[in-house]
Amino acid sequence: MGDHHHGPAKGITRWLTTTNHKDIGTMYLWFSFAMFLLGGAFAMVIRAELFQPGLQLIEPAFFNQMTTMHGLIMVFGAIMPAFVGLANWMIPLMIGAPDMALPRMNNWSFWILPFAFAILASSFFMEGGAPNFGWTFYAPLSTTYAPPSVTFFIFGVHILGLSSIMGAINIAATVMNMRAPGMTYMKMPLFVWTWFITAYLLIAVMPVLAGAVTMMLMDIHFGTSFFSAAGGGDPVLFQHIFWFFGHPEVYIIILPGFGVVSQVIPTFSRKRLFGYDSMVYATASIAFLSFIVWAHHMYTVGMPVAGELFFMYATMLIAVPTGVKVFNWISTMWRGAMTFETPMLFAIGFVVLFTMGGFTGLMLAIAPADFQYHDSYFVVAHFHYTMVAGAIFSMTCAVYYWLPKWCGRMYNETLGKTQFWVSFVGFNLTFFPQHFVGLAGMPRRIPDYALQFADFNLMSSVGAFIYGASQLLFLYNVVATIVAGEPVEKEQVWEGAEGLEWTVASPAPYHTFTTPPDVK
Amino acid sequence: MSCKINRLIGSTRIAIVALFSVVASGAGAEEVQRWRVNMEPGVTEIGSRIYDLHMTVFWICVVIGVAVFGVMLYSIYSHRKSRGVTPATFHESTLVEVAWTVVPFLILIAMAVPATTTLIDIYNTDESEVDILVTGYQWKWKYEYINEGGENVSFFSTLSTPRSEIDNEDEKNTNYLLEVDEPLVIPVGKKVRFLVTAYDVIHAWWVPALAVKKDAIPGFINETWTLALEEGVYRGQCAELCGKDHGFMPIVVKVVSESEYHEWLGEKVAQASEIKELMSQQFDLDQLVERGDEVYQRNCLACHGAQGEGGVGAAIAGSAIAMGEVAGHLDSIVNGVPGTAMQAFGNQLNDVDLAAVTTYQRNAFGNNMGDLVQPIDVYNFKQGQ
Ligand SMILES: [Cu+2]
Numbered sequence: 001m002g003d004h005h006h007g008p009a010k011g012i013t014r015w016l017t018t019t020n021h022k023d024i025g026t027m028y029l030w031f032s033f034a035m036f037l038l039g040g041a042f043a044m045v046i047r048a049e050l051f052q053p054g055l056q057l058i059e060p061a062f063f064n065q066m067t068t069m070h071g072l073i074m075v076f077g078a079i080m081p082a083f084v085g086l087a088n089w090m091i092p093l094m095i096g097a098p099d100m101a102l103p104r105m106n107n108w109s110f111w112i113l114p115f116a117f118a119i120l121a122s123s124f125f126m127e128g129g130a131p132n133f134g135w136t137f138y139a140p141l142s143t144t145y146a147p148p149s150v151t152f153f154i155f156g157v158h159i160l161g162l163s164s165i166m167g168a169i170n171i172a173a174t175v176m177n178m179r180a181p182g183m184t185y186m187k188m189p190l191f192v193w194t195w196f197i198t199a200y201l202l203i204a205v206m207p208v209l210a211g212a213v214t215m216m217l218m219d220i221h222f223g224t225s226f227f228s229a230a231g232g233g234d235p236v237l238f239q240h241i242f243w244f245f246g247h248p249e250v251y252i253i254i255l256p257g258f259g260v261v262s263q264v265i266p267t268f269s270r271k272r273l274f275g276y277d278s279m280v281y282a283t284a285s286i287a288f289l290s291f292i293v294w295a296h297h298m299y300t301v302g303m304p305v306a307g308e309l310f311f312m313y314a315t316m317l318i319a320v321p322t323g324v325k326v327f328n329w330i331s332t333m334w335r336g337a338m339t340f341e342t343p344m345l346f347a348i349g350f351v352v353l354f355t356m357g358g359f360t361g362l363m364l365a366i367a368p369a370d371f372q373y374h375d376s377y378f379v380v381a382h383f384h385y386t387m388v389a390g391a392i393f394s395m396t397c398a399v400y401y402w403l404p405k406w407c408g409r410m411y412n413e414t415l416g417k418t419q420f421w422v423s424f425v426g427f428n429l430t431f432f433p434q435h436f437v438g439l440a441g442m443p444r445r446i447p448d449y450a451l452q453f454a455d456f457n458l459m460s461s462v463g464a465f466i467y468g469a470s471q472l473l474f475l476y477n478v479v480a481t482i483v484a485g486e487p488v489e490k491e492q493v494w495e496g497a498e499g500l501e502w503t504v505a506s507p508a509p510y511h512t513f514t515t516p517p518d519v520k
Numbered sequence: 521m522s523c524k525i526n527r528l529i530g531s532t533r534i535a536i537v538a539l540f541s542v543v544a545s546g547a548g549a550e551e552v553q554r555w556r557v558n559m560e561p562g563v564t565e566i567g568s569r570i571y572d573l574h575m576t577v578f579w580i581c582v583v584i585g586v587a588v589f590g591v592m593l594y595s596i597y598s599h600r601k602s603r604g605v606t607p608a609t610f611h612e613s614t615l616v617e618v619a620w621t622v623v624p625f626l627i628l629i630a631m632a633v634p635a636t637t638t639l640i641d642i643y644n645t646d647e648s649e650v651d652i653l654v655t656g657y658q659w660k661w662k663y664e665y666i667n668e669g670g671e672n673v674s675f676f677s678t679l680s681t682p683r684s685e686i687d688n689e690d691e692k693n694t695n696y697l698l699e700v701d702e703p704l705v706i707p708v709g710k711k712v713r714f715l716v717t718a719y720d721v722i723h724a725w726w727v728p729a730l731a732v733k734k735d736a737i738p739g740f741i742n743e744t745w746t747l748a749l750e751e752g753v754y755r756g757q758c759a760e761l762c763g764k765d766h767g768f769m770p771i772v773v774k775v776v777s778e779s780e781y782h783e784w785l786g787e788k789v790a791q792a793s794e795i796k797e798l799m800s801q802q803f804d805l806d807q808l809v810e811r812g813d814e815v816y817q818r819n820c821l822a823c824h825g826a827q828g829e830g831g832v833g834a835a836i837a838g839s840a841i842a843m844g845e846v847a848g849h850l851d852s853i854v855n856g857v858p859g860t861a862m863q864a865f866g867n868q869l870n871d872v873d874l875a876a877v878t879t880y881q882r883n884a885f886g887n888n889m890g891d892l893v894q895p896i897d898v899y900n901f902k903q904g905q
Contacts, residue, residue, distance in 0.1 A: 053696060054688040061764045061832070134761045140738065141721040141763060145658075145861070229739020235722060236737060270601070272611040300724060300759075301735045302742035305643040309636060316628045320621055327620045330592050335608035337601040348596070352589065359581035366631065368566075368638040369574045371733045372559055375724060375759040440556040441728045443759045446767030448686060450697045451552045 008510055016111070019103030020510065021088045024110050026406075028085025029399075031113060033475070035077030036392075038121075040468055042070035047430075047464035050457050055448055063447035064132035065124070071135025075253065076160050077117050079391045083256040084109075084167045086398055087195045089406065091171060093501040093508065094189045096180025096517040101173035109166035116159035123149035134445060136246065139227035139238040143219045150220065154213045161206045168202035171195055180500070182519030186280070189499050190273065193280050194259030197287045201248045201255075204291075209245040212238065236301050243294035251290040253387060254354075255283060257394030258325060261347045263499070264401050265329050268344035269336030270496035275328040282321035282328075289318050299370045308367050315365035322358050326351060341494075342416030346397030349424050350389060357385030360435070375445075378438025384431045396423075396474060403478065404493040408507030409485025415477045422470040429463025552694055560729060563750040563775070567731030569638050577631055645743045648713030650706060656716075656723030656736035656758065657868070658861070659765035659822070663704050665785065666715075672792040673785060676868065677702050678818055679768045683826075686768075698755040701818065703772035707781035708751050716742045720863065721763060727756035727771055735760060748775040764832065765822060798872045799895045805883070808892055812880025815873045820881075823861060828885030832861050837885035846893055849878055850901045871898040 008014045008023065018024060045066050049057050058066070088106065092099055100106050123130040128147030131137065142150060175196045179188070188196070215238075218224040225231020227238045266273045273279065295303060295311040303311075329351050338344070360382040364370055373379060396419075404410050433456035438444075442453045449457065492502040500519070504512045561571035599605055653664040657676070664674035680701045684690040693699075706712045716725050718736035726733040730746040748754075756771040776784065803811075816824075823833030836842050841849050853874060856864035865874065875895045882889040 053692060055686055056688065060767060064761070064764065064766075132763075138722055138761070141761065144859070145721050145763060229737075235739070269599075269607065271607040271609070274611050275617055276612070278612075278617045300733050301737065302740070305640060308639060308643075312635065312639070313632060316632060319628060320624050323624045324617065324621060326588065327616075330588065330595065331616070332611075333592065333595045333599065335595075335605070335610075336599050337605045337607040338596065338599055339601045340596075348592075351592070355585065355588065359585060362581065363574065363577050366573060366577055366635045368570050368635055368642055369577070371642070371731065372570055372574070372728060374733060375726075436555075436557040439559040440553075441560075441726075441756070443726070443757050443767075445761045446757070448697060448767050451692060451694065452554055452556060455554055 017107070019099070019107050021092050021100045021103070021106065022406075022508065022510065024100075024106050025085045025088030025090075027110050028081050028088060031110070032078050032080075032082035032085060035073050035081070035117065037471070037475075039070050039073035039078055040471060042066045042073070043464060044468050046070060047461040049447055050449070051461040052458060053449055053451055053454050058447070060447045061129065061132060064134075064445070065130040067445055068131045068134050068137075069120070069124075072120065072131070073117070074387075075135060075249070076157075077113075077120075079253050079387070079395070080164060081113060082395050083195075083198075083253075083391075084164075084171075086256065086260070086395070086402075087167075087171050090402065090501060091174055091192055091195060092178065093405075093504065093512060094192050094499055095175065095178060095183050096500045096513045096519060097174060097178035098511065098513050099178075100170050101178050102170045105166050106170055109163045109170065112159050113163050116156045116163065119152050119159070120156040123147075123152050126152070136242060137216075138242070139216060139219070139235050143216050143227055146220070151217070154217050157213045158210055161210045164202050165206045168199040168206070172199040172203070175199075180513065180516040180519050186277070187519065189259075190262035190276070190279055191256070191259035194255040194262070194283050197283050198252050198255045201252050201287055201290065205245040205248045205252075208241060209249075212241045212245065215241070236298070239298050239301060240295065243297045244291075246297065247294040248287075248290045250383075250386070251286055254390045255287070257350065257354075257391050258283065260394045260398040260401070261329065261350050264343045264347040264397055265332050265351075266336075267401075267494050267497045268341060268347070269333050269338050271332060271336035272498075273328070274331035274334075275324075278324055279328055282324040285321040286318060289314060289321070293318065296365060296367075296370070299367050300374050312365060312367040316362065319358065319362050319365075326355050326358070337496075339495075341400075342411070342413060342420055343397045343401035345417060345420040346393050346400065349420065350393040350397060353385055353389030353393065353427070357382055357389060360385065373438065375443055376438035377434045377442045377444055380444045381431050381434035381438060384434070388427060388431070393423075399474075399478065401494075402501070403481060404485075404488045405501060405504075405506050405508055407482050407485070408488055408505075409481050410488050410493075411477055411481040411485060415473065415480075419470050419473045419477060422473065423467055426463050426465075426467030426470055430460050430467055431463070433457075433459045433463075562729035562731050563748050563752065563754070564729075564731045564746055565749070566638070566642055566746075567729065569634075569641075570731055573634055573638060576634070580627060580631065642744075645713050645745045647711060648745055649710040650712045651715065652704070652706070652712065653715045653717070654725050654736065656718040656720075656725065656762065656769075657863070658720050658763050659758075659769040661700075661704075661723075661725070661758075661769065661771060662719075662868070665788075669785065669789070673788040675702050675788075676818075677704060677772070679770055681768075695755065697768065698757070698770045698772070700770055700772045703753070703774045705774045705776060705781060705784050706746075706748065707778045708748055708775050710778070711745055711747045713743060713745045716744060722760050723762045723769070724759035725756070725771060726759040727754050727773055729754040730756075730773060733759055748773075751775050751777060795870050795872060799870070799899065802894055802896075803875075803892070805879070805890075805892050808876045808879040809883055811873065812876035812878070813884070815869065815877040816880055816884075819865070819869065820877065828881070828887075834862075836881050837887065839881075839887075842881045843887055843889055846878070846882075846891065846897070847901065849882065850874075850893070850898065853878055854898070854902060855905075866902065871895040871902075874898045 126149040130149055131153045133142040215226040219226055225233040227233050227235050262273055293315045296315040364373055400416055437453045437456045442449055488506045491505055500517055559571055559574055561568040651666045653666055655662040660676050660678040662676050677700045680699045681697050685692045716734045716736045718738045723736040725736055732744050732746050734742045734744040752775055754773045758766055758769040823831055824836050825831045828836035841852055854866035856862045872895045875893045875898045878893045
C-alpha cells in the first residue's frame with residue numbers, strides 16, 4: 001500500500017467514489033435522517049387533517065398519497081437505511097475488520113438509493129398523483145385501479161430492493177470472512193449477531209418483494225392476470241406474497257434495534273449482558289418464526305379455519321423468544337450499577353414501549369379477536385409501538401451511544417435527556433389513544449371520522465406535533481455536537497463499555513484495524 | 521394538491537362549535553359516545569365471547585406487564601451507581617432461561633384453547649335463516665336478499681351525510697359519516713349469513729356490534745354470519761383501504777322484530793315490481809331530469825362534480841360524449857370505461873334510473889341537448905349489445 005491512500009479524498013469525490021465503510025455509513029445515516037424528516041412531514045400532514053372531524057386541509061385522494069408515502073418512506077427510506085448505515089460504521093469496528101468485505105458494492109448500494117427515492121418522490125408531480133394504495137399496496141387497488149405513477153413506484157421498489165440485497169450480502173460476507181482472529185461467532189457482539197441474522201432475512205425476502213411488484217407490472221402493462229380474478233388470478237395471492245415478504249420485513253426492522261439495546265444496557269448497567277447465548281438463539285428463533293406467520297395479517301380474507309389456526313398458533317409462539325429477550329435485558333439491569341445517560345434512557349424507553357407493542361401483538365395474534373381489531377386504529381397503535389418505539393428509539397439510542405466515537409465529540413447531555421422525555425411523552429400521547437379509538441371502532445387509513453373519535457384524535461395530533469418537534473431537537477443536538485461538541489479524549493467513551501470499537505481512538509481514524517487486533 | 525387553507529380558520533371554528541354543541545345538547549336520538557376506550561361486546565353471543573377473549577388476554581398482559589416493569593422499576597431505583605452499589609457479575613443461568621421459556625409457553629396454551637373454540641364457531645356458517653349477498657363497490661355497499669320471497673330485493677346503501685357537513689359548512693349531526701340512505705334490515709334472533717364479495721377493489725364489511733368483519737374480494741365470495749340478540753341500529757364502516765372515498769362508505773344495519781322484517785321485505789318486493797312497471801312507461805323531460813338529478817347526486821357526483829365539472833371523472837359539462845349520440849353516451853354509462861374509475865352502471869341502476877341520469881346529463885350543466893332517453897331505449901340498447 002502506498003502512502004497516498006491514507007486519508008479521504010478531497011471535496012465531493014470523497015463521497016461519490018468512497019469505498020470507506022465509515023464514509024458510506026455516514027452517508028446512509030444522513031440520507032435516512034433526511035428521509036425520516038420527509039416521512040415525518042407527511043405524518044404531520046396526516047395528523048393535521050385528523051386534528052378534528054371534517055375535511056380541512058387536504059382532499060381524501062391526497063390523504064391516501066400521504067399515508068402511502070409516509071409508510072413507504074419510513075420503512076424503506078428511513079429505518080432500513082439507518083440500520084444499514086449503523087452496520088457499516090459499527091460492524092467492522094466491532095469485529096476488528098479494516099472495512100466491509102465488498103467495499104465497491106457498498107458504494108453502489110448506497111448511491112442507488114437516492115435515485116430510488118427521487119423516483120418515488122417525483123410521482124407526486126405526475127398525473128394522478130403519487131401512489132395512493134397504502135404501503136401494503138394490495139391489488140387490484142394497486143394494479144387496475146392505480147394511478148399511472150405506479151409504474152415508477154415499481155421501478156423505485158426494484159432499485160431500493162437491489163440496494164438492500166447488496167447491503168445484506170455485504171454484511172453477511174463481512175461477518176463471515178472479516179472477523180479478527182479469535183473473534184468466534186459466539187464472541188461477536190450482539191449487534192453483529194442481530195445484523196447477521198437480519199442480513200439473511202433480507203436476502204431471503206427482498207427478492208419476494210421484487211417478484212410481487214414484477215407481477216404487478218405484468219398485470220398492469222403486459223396483460224397477465226396474476227391478481228385479477230377476471231383472468232383466473234387471485235387478489236389474495238398478492239397478499240400472501242406481500243406478507244411473505246412483509247412479516248420478515250418487520251423483524252428486519254426490529255432485530256438490529258434489539259442488537260443496539262443489547263449493547264447499551266450492559267454498558268450503562270456496568271454488567272455483562274445476561275444470557276448472551278439465549279439472546280442469540282432467541283434472535284434466530286424469531287427470525288425462523290417470522291417466515292411462518294405471514295397470514296396473521298390476513299385473518300379476514302377468508303382462509304380455511306385450519307390455516308387460520310396454524311397461523312394463530314405460530315404467531316403466538318413468537319411471544320416466547322421475544323419474552324426471553326425482554327427478561328434478559330431486565331436481568332442485565334438487575335444488580336448492576338446503573339447510570340442514565342441519554343442512550344440508556346432511550347434503551348429503557350425502547351424496552352418498555354416495545355414490550356407494550358409486544359402485548360398488543362399477542363392480542364392481535366388471537367384470530368377471533370383480530371376480527372374486531374383488524375384494520376382498525378388498534379393495529380396502527382400496535383405497529384407504531386413496535387416500529388417507532390422499537391426501531392426509531394433504538395436508532396436514536398445508537399446515535400447518542402456511538403456519536404462520540406464517530407466524531408470525537410460529546411453531545412449535550414441535558415439536551416439529549418430533554419429530547420428523550422419530549423419524545424417519550426409525545427410518542428405516548430400520539431399512539432396510546434389510538435388503542436382506544438381502534439377498539440371503539442375507528443378504521444385505519446380514513447381522512448375523516450365520526451364524532452365519537454374526535455377527542456382522542458385531537459390528543460393524537462397534539463402528541464404527534466410534540467413528537468415531531470422533538471426530532472428537530474435531535475437534529476440540532478447532533479449538528480451542534482459535530483460542529484462544536486466537547487472533544488472526548490478517551491478511547492473508551494463510556495465507563496462500562498466493552499468491545500473492540502472502544503479500543504480505537506475517538507474520533508475513529510479513517511482506517512482502523514489495518515492490522516487485526518487481539519481478541520481474548 | 522388542493523389546499524384550502526384560506527377556509528381553514530373559519531371552518532375550524534365552525535367544526536369545534538359544532539362538535540361541542542352536538543355533544544352538549546346530546547342532539548338526536550342517539551348520543552355521541554365520547555371517550556370510549558374499549559371494544560364493545562355488541563349484541564351477539566360470538567361478540568361477547570370475542571370480548572371475553574380480548575379481556576382475558578388483556579388482563580394477562582397487564583399482570584405480566586406490571587410484574588416485568590415492576591421488577592425493572594425496582595432495579596432502576598435501587599441498582600443505581602449513584603447509590604454506591606457495585607455491579608454483580610452473574611451473567612447466565614440455564615435454569616431461569618428454561619423457566620421463562622416454559623412458563624410463557626404454558627400461558628399461551630391457556631389462551632389458545634378458548635381462542636380455538638371461538639374461531640371454530642365463527643367459521644360455522646351452517647343453518648342460516650336469511651342469506652344476504654353483500655357487494656362492495658367504490659364507494660358504497662349493495663345488498664341482495666337471496667332467500668325465497670326476497671329474490672328481487674336488492675339495493676345500494678350509500679353515505680347520506682351531506683357534503684356541507686364534511687366541508688364544515690354545517691353542523692355535524694350525531695351520526696356524522698355513519699349514516700346511509702338505505703340501511704340493511706335483518707330480523708332479530710335469526711342466524712343471518714352474509715356472502716361477501718366486491719365489484720372493483722377489495723373492501724371489508726365491518727359492523728363491530730355484530731362481531732362481523734370480512735374482506736370483500738372481487739371474484740371471490742366469503743361467508744360470515746351473525747345472530748343479533750337485540751333490536752337496534754348498528755353502525756360500521758368499510759375496513760379495507762379501497763381508494764379515495766374509503767372513509768365514506770359506512771354500513772348501517774337495522775335489526776328489527778321478525779314481523780317488522782317481513783313487512784319491510786314485502787314492501788321492498790312491491791317496490792321492485794313497481795319499478796318493473798315503470799320500465800314500460802314513457803316520461804316527459806321534466807320527470808326524467810328530476811329523477812336523474814337524484815340519481816346523479818347519489819351515484820355520479822363524487823367523481824363528476826356538482827356542476828358536472830369533473831374531478832376523478834371526466835367533465836360532463838360540454839362533454840363530447842354527453843352531447844354526442846345517445847348510444848355512445850349510454851355505452852359509457854351502461855358498460856363503463858374499462859381500465860378507468862368509470863364503472864359499468866348497467867347492473868347497478870335500473871333502466872328507469874339509467875334513462876333518467878342519461879337524460880339529466882344531456883340537459884344539465886348547460887348541455888341542453890333537449891332530447892330525452894326513455895327506459896325502453898335503455899332496455900333496447902342493452903338487448904342490442
Ligand atoms: Cu371500501
